[in-house]
Amino acid sequence: MLLNAVIIVLREVLEASLLASTFLAISQMLQRDRKWIFFAFSLGLVMGSIYALSISSVSMMFGGAGQEILNASMQTLIYLSLLVFAAAVPHQNKPLFRNLTIISLVFAVVLSLSREGSEVLLFITGFIGVPTLFNSVLLGGAVGAGIGLSVGVFFYYLLIHLTPRFGVWLGYVILLLISGSMMSQAVEFMMQADIFSSTAPVWDSSSLISERSISGQLLYALIGYEATPTLSQVIAYIGSMTLFIVIAITSSTLREKHL
């Protein structure tokens, strides 16, 4: 049970901590006020708890597919916030865009923490009534969270120790990968809710890197790795990343023209 708890908690914590550390590092690079960070983290955790507490009523919505649809919507909103961020960053000199960058990142972090936090909370509280397994789940959860947060800390210091130019570039790349991962997961949730029909996997790389291994979880959190993705997931992954790149490049080009 411990290993299952480690993997489930690690998957959620790692994803949230990578997004949060990228957000922290980018805020520092853009010299944004730190009060937003604490605001985003606190709000994310509070919202995650509320979501977890109201999960039974959420699940009952949309003919029993409420949780999947809400999760898919949250992932899509995170993706849209990242698109706004990509569009706003090159225009930092304008107050409107300066506020937009921070608001979009805060929005993405709050949503991400809410979703991941609620999943961790639901998983752990689900074992409260099973005393033989609860300790194991709690310990596994602590180990998973510890590994996830540690990777987040290293990632944050890596980003801020890089030269600003390379740091911003790497931050962009991470957000790009998170974007792809968000939309791929959103499609997966929509398939679970039968909004999209599930198709056969395009490939199966589970023998190479299993999704359940720690390296698989790391890759999942970092690049949205799926061992057996369906065609719609692949299309969503590539399509969302392409749109992100197009928006980022167009926005930078527009700024250069104005200059």
Place this chain on the structure above:
Amino acid sequence: MKSIRLYLLLALLATITLVNFVSLLHGYQSSMQKAESLFDSRLKSTAMLIKLANSAKQNQQHSAEKEDPYTFFQIFNESGNELIIHSSNAPHIMLGELSEGFHDVNFASYRWRNYVHEDTKLQRWIVVAERIDIRYILAEDVVLESLVPIVLAIPVSALIIWFAVGLGLKPLTLFATQLSHKRVDDLSPITLERVPSELTTVVNSTNSLLLRLEEAFDREQRFSADAAHELRTPVSVLKVHLHNLGTRLGRQDEDIVLLTEGVERMGHLIEQILALYRTSPDQAAVKFEQVDVFKTVQSLIAFNYDTFDRKQQTIDLDGESHVIEANLFALETLVMNLINNANKYTPEQGEIHVEVKRHELGVLLRVEDSGPGIPEAQRERVFERFYRLHGDRHDSGVVGCGLGLTIVKHIADLHHATINLGTSANGGGLRVDVIFPLRAISHA
């Protein structure tokens, strides 16, 4: 990076957590495997015990009172189709294959681990089984006991790292504290008891910089004294010759009047520039002593009484003795500038009021006059160097160079005093309040 201490805490803690937890997972996996093999050998031993304890070859009724629901045993005949004896919770058929060794089977909605042993001597099969989930829970319970301290050690490590890093950074903190607490006039080298090798260069460079700064200040001090002497002497000589020329040509001669004014202005300018330099807040050579503000003001008014008398002005001084930590020369210069300004801008037969009293924030020196005052909009600007109200067009007809209030501001800053300009309630002219802070008050 906002803080070295926080960075070290987080980086070290993340390293410890990551390394410990990854090894914990490996340890967990191998301990679980080890526990599995221990359970297997226990199962095997149980089968051997049953083999020795029971020699039945034909059907027997087992009479155990209350059996453990998580284990069972069966003894089959040679062909495995007849159950000779079994525990009450055991199935009545052979589960899995009839071959020596361990097998995982399903029974009563659970997975069971069974050990099948062939008793070749009595030609029968002995089967002992345990529920896998219970084995797993038991094994995990044992393994977890050894893992909990590793997880609990993380917050303890965090505390220890926080204090250890704080201790390691102490020389740096002490160095920073000494630097920030240095008085503006203190250019003595920084001394640390034990300087770590990483800080040696920084401390040495800072001390050498302080030494060079002190030498530079000394040079400037000497230059200022020399310059004062060199500039004052020719101006004094010029004044003597001008006086003699005035006597010879008549004092009312227009050229003599203009020349006298020019020389007066030049002399005043030199004095003020020197005062400005000597009282600059970054002038490190200024030494502080205990000075009675009231007595200083009193003696300066007495010394300059003629000046007020010439314009038939009345000047009065109120208040009592207040001793503060101040530089006497600077304080005298401040008072002189304030009362001279009052004298200049107050018309003939006007009134000047000076007060020294205790204020809630320290000691208040107030100078009020019945002159034209300073409009509110210009009160900030009058402290700028060479800024003169209405340019040169003030109707006081007195020599001024626009440095008086700049000097006053410098001296106030030097003493951490605050200046407020306002309108005099009595005379309607300018009111200048200089408040020397409480810490400047001497308790000696």
